[in-house]
Amino acid sequence: MVTSEKPASRPQSLCFNVYAKDCPTRMVLDRLGDKWALLVLDRLQNDVVRFNALKRDIHGISQKVLSQVLKNLERDGLILRTAYPTVPVTVEYSLKPLGTTLIEAVSSLTHWAETHMSEIQAAQHLYDASKG
Amino acid sequence: MVTSEKPASRPQSLCFNVYAKDCPTRMVLDRLGDKWALLVLDRLQNDVVRFNALKRDIHGISQKVLSQVLKNLERDGLILRTAYPTVPVTVEYSLKPLGTTLIEAVSSLTHWAETHMSEIQAAQHLYDASKG
């Protein structure tokens, strides 16, 4: 796609180049865009949790999606997967330090959400009322 | 779905109840999950921009998606749409204060991304090498 080029006049506030596919911002947002990933990270924040416990706690997630999410998070170095050779096998997931720092960064966003949610809802009602 | 109930032992770090559909965190993440919305907000951070300028600057976005995104952001009270009755019509989009605060909150995430991206990539390479 685009390799560089954006209106040159203003500072690159979000990212060196938000249009580049390899932009860090894009990647983090993709990760957050996965609505389940963050719930998994959150659930692991203070606990070591097994696969089925995650599935049970994060209500609504399917087995397939959970295993996908876990694989991605593990690949990113955010969580640790530990398998014990019991019968049947036991697998535990836990947060790595990198995952911990991400959760901490995210909390500023959640704080924003809690603070401004009422404003957003008010704006939505206003908008809906005026537009039909 | 689930109305309450989650392992009660640990603090509700992310949200009062991440399983509830009306959880603020969910909503903000949904908004961020829309990969284009943030690019639009970013582009508006210091400028007032017209529709086609946005379309041109945010390379790869389609007309349809751009208009959807703009409508959502306007509905949320994050941006302001101003139409001038010229011929042909002129429409300008700008950031409202609420949108500005969101962008600021997001910047902590982008900072995390820039700081830790190399660690993630290293982890990915390690993972790919070990798993084939």
Place this chain on the structure above:
DNA sequence: CTGTATCCTCATTGATACTG
């Protein structure tokens, strides 16, 4: 210029069944 409408494709997801 600023959109809306339509069609179409492709990726994500859920459900289900099966394996080590």
Place this chain on the structure above:
DNA sequence: CAGTATCAATGAGGATACAG
């Protein structure tokens, strides 16, 4: 218990054409 495999359905998103 902890996944993988397969299939069907749903919907987001692109391309294109058209309208105010």
